[in-house]
Amino acid sequence: MITVLAVQFTVAAVAPFLFRVWGRNAFYALAVVPAASFAWLLFQHGAVYSGPGEVTEVIPWIPGLKLEFAFRLDPLAWVMSLLVLGVGALVLVYCARYFSKKDQDLGGFGAQLLAFAGAMFGLVVADDLLLLFIFWELTTILSYLLIGFARTRLAARRSALQALMVTTAGGLAMLVGLIMLGHAAGTYRISAILAEAPTLATGPTSEIVAAAVVLILIGAISKSALVPFHFWLPGAMAAPTPVSAYLHAAAMVKAGIYLVARLAPGFSETAYWQAIVLGLGLATMLVGGYRALRQTDIKLILAYGTVSQLGFLTMVVGLGTPEAALAGLAMLLAHGLFKATLFLVVGIIDHQSGTRDVRKLSGVFRSSRALGIVAGIGAASMAGVPLLAGFVAKESVLEAFVHHAAAGDPWGVAVLAGIVLGSILTFAYSARFMWGAFAVKAGVEPTPFKAVKPSFLAAPALLSLLTIVYGVWPAPVDAWVQPYAALFASTAADAGTPGEQAGHLALWHGFTPALGLTALTFALGLAMHFGRTLVERAQSRVPGWIDGDRVYQLSIGALDDAAVWITGRTQRGSLYFYLSVILSMAFVLPLTTMLVAGKPLPTDLFLIDPYSPLQPVVGAAIVIGALAAVKANRRFLAVLMVSVTGYGIALMFALQGAPDLALTQMLVETIILVAFVLAMRSLPAELRDRTGGRYRVVRVIIGAAFGVTMVFAAIYAMGARVAVPVSLEFPTLAYEGGGGLNIVNVTLVDIRAWDTFGEISVLALAATGVASLIFVRGRGDRLGASPAVAEGSVGRQPAVDPGSREAAALAISRKFASSARDAWIVAGRTLAPERRSIIFEVVTRLIFHSLIIFSLYLLLAGHNLPGGGFAGGLTAGIALGIRYLAGGRFELREATPVGAGTLLGIGLATAAASGVVPLLLGGQVFQTAIIEIWLPVFGDIKFVTSTIFDIGVYVVVVGLVLDVLRSLGSEIDEHFEEQAGAPAEELSAEEAAAEEAAAEAVADGVLAGAGTGEGHEPGLSTETTAKGQG
């Protein structure tokens, strides 16, 4: 079985290629697969019927979930497989002539159809509940794809989605039921569950099992289109007709029937089974038959007819007596044969004439008698005319229900009456179908009808031939079905053999009540057909029949409405709103939990650390800084206040015994302060709080509550700690394994090197992000060398009001402008004189190299003393920052001949290499080696290879700081200068307004010599330049 399945799916996977080579004739090749499987199935007949009674194959799949590829071919699966594989092969043959050579996407379609046959076969032979569910959903999805084949047509898309929604919803209910059942039984193997079904259904688990069975039945009735889910099946008629023939007549909709048949031997006695199966089945049979009589599309007549028959089949297979089981499977086969025939005939009519409308079709029988005869056999079998399969099956069904009614149950009589009524409707719509499709109608001109090729007609013809054979000689079918019916047989002594209990399929049982009912059916059915105008008139007088499709549309619409309503209330586009909700949840839930749990506080609390009594003082400073940052309404004041907390925390680290942290925090705070000032230069100094008073109260509440929650969560979490800290091992690990005295540093570069490697990757990403945000394009490595830049041209201030204080200050600073100081700072000469500070330049010159040396010292000493790659890199970054602040962007360029991107790359590569090289040498990733050598002058040297990793960290951090300086410093400088030189329209509104005011002032004549302001500056500029050159 597994081989068969594998072949189906494999060929389906390569099917598109076959279609590319052979075009539509590739359908013949695909048909070979189910046909060969069908042959294989016939060979299994011996094993299934005379040998052990079943064929099983099991491969373990996920033992933890009790999931296995368990397959079992028993008589029920064998009979179902006949239908699935046989009709599958014929439909594929039919497809080869149904589609035109020009049709698009046939490859995908063929693959889906073949895969569907495989999934359906898998469904009927699966012996594991979950495996069955997987195949079940597979058929649902493939059905969605197949119905939506004509994806450019709205009708096809919508019906496909509708079918998917309905069957998937049912499938979900079924999944819950399957899991409940499997859980109650302790196994998911279907055969095992059925074997212990009597104890399950009556024992302590009976409630759960009854509920599980109801859920599973919901899945079955949604799949088999029973009321109230019946509407999707007529909708699915938007599928190509071969698909309708296979999925919606012979195979997929039978999956629900199969499931009912599979469970009936064990569970037909559970609490709600009979009510659901008989009640919904009967309702469906009548609704389907009634609505079939109203249709004007012959395909829809068949579709509603199918709905009706599915209800009928559900009742029969679900009844749970031996004769009903026999009759049910017989009916299942008969229905598969005649309904597939009729759908294929509809396809031919549509294909040859271009319509399926009974009001337009006329005289088709005259055009193609062969087609008419094939259809006639099918329709007659559907109506239950003697000598055909439908008659044989329906006789035994009526027999079963007559006995059921005779048992004395008043409901049994009602059900029998309903079935007879349904059969009358069936006869009537069968007649309506034949009349609608083939009859000559008065007042309608004969439909032009192209001749039907024999290859096109072959599949339905073969099916109708089988219908006759089955009808005339039902013995083989009887033999196939008897073992299944025997499952229901009573074991009481006086009940007789299983065969006697089930009865036999036969053409002639004698004059039985069933035969009488059949005669009644024919008489009333014929009357309804000949009185069809009366029937139509009566039907048109019944308005507002509940329409399942309409209910579906309304419920989907209501769902849409609810979704839009909820979205509108929750997705308000305001970050404040979202954050408030999230943060409120973040404190409400833990706080409630803590209050409800009511645990006492841990005992080991202390307010003042005996080893570090100064902490409260520093803590107070931090809190004051934070509160000031909240209150501050000047941008830089707020930044400074946050820095105060940062430096305070550095102090706190120092007091706690963490010199490395203190050092790093100090350096980072400094660089962040510089970065802030650089980035916020262009933003207004005011920091307005625009949120209103009501919102401010909410913010205070959320903030305070969150803070309190965190304090208590931390107290409880730490109080709950019982294990010995893992870090107690770290000192010896660091010294003996990592070869370093600084435990924190060794932790970073050795014990937790993977962590650190991840972190420096993040640093590189963030640096790239900053550069991308500011430069937009490139990374700023394009900044040219300083000699090409005119002296004193960088950062020149735009025109200042002559006569103002600024102008005077500017004039004085320019007086001292001289390039004689070039020797101090290499690129300092490019900076405009008013931007330069002699003292700063001198200091920079003095400390830059010291800082770089110090940073290298921190890097190399870090293994044993405070420091390390992070601290070293940040120190070097500060050195670069000082250089930039003193000498401007060209100075920074001179200080770092290597681009920031290159630095990041080199750093990452170095760190990665220190991880990979040990691997190549036979060690582990990031393994450390300690090399002790003696060198002249230096003496004994102990080199630890993790230092190389630390060097990588150092270089990455330098690259990050450089990127920040270049982006937030140099590039924004350039933006400023471009803006100052740009015409007024590019300035912002405020600046434009200011200029306008100035222009007015000029016009008013307040400043008579205003015009010289602009002429003045270039003159000075050339003067300075000349001086510099001289």
Place this chain on the structure above:
Amino acid sequence: MSVNLTLLIVMGALYACGIYLILERSLTRVLLGLMLLANATNLLILATGGYAGLAPFYSKDTGANEYADPLPQALILTSIVISFAVTAFMLGIIYRTWVLARQDEIQDDIEDLRVAETPRFDAEDDAEIPAETSEFPLTMLGGDGTGISDHADHAESEESVPAGAKNIPAKDAAAEEQPGSQNVTPGPEGGVK
């Protein structure tokens, strides 16, 4: 396990201030709030180390529990540098927002508002389609098959459909599915008016 209340109280205060700030509309304040939250979290991690101790430099004569716990320190060191990188990135965002929009404030998301006003009518789901009586419409005889419908007419197809607070013609409803709809009026605070 000992719990240092001083550290935790300072942490709580920083969390409170940080949360207050990130609920603000000014991007700069949000960034400052995030920095305070990072500092608070560092203190939380620090507090897990218990009592203050000796700086973690290995010495043979010192017992393992006399050091300040080195593991939280390593974590915090990583966190400090990462938060620096994130701060720099946020600064880049703030500058970019300023350059592009002259805004230092978080704006309401117009796209979210538009979604809230989406009409329920969806052409894919709700448009009226004529019943099709053939898969081969090119060869279909006599007319386009309109007017043959198994279903009652869907009444709303000719009328207006509710879209948020107003009604719009059904034929325009499909356009509301596209970006750039004009059917939105952002409120000053907290989304739709």
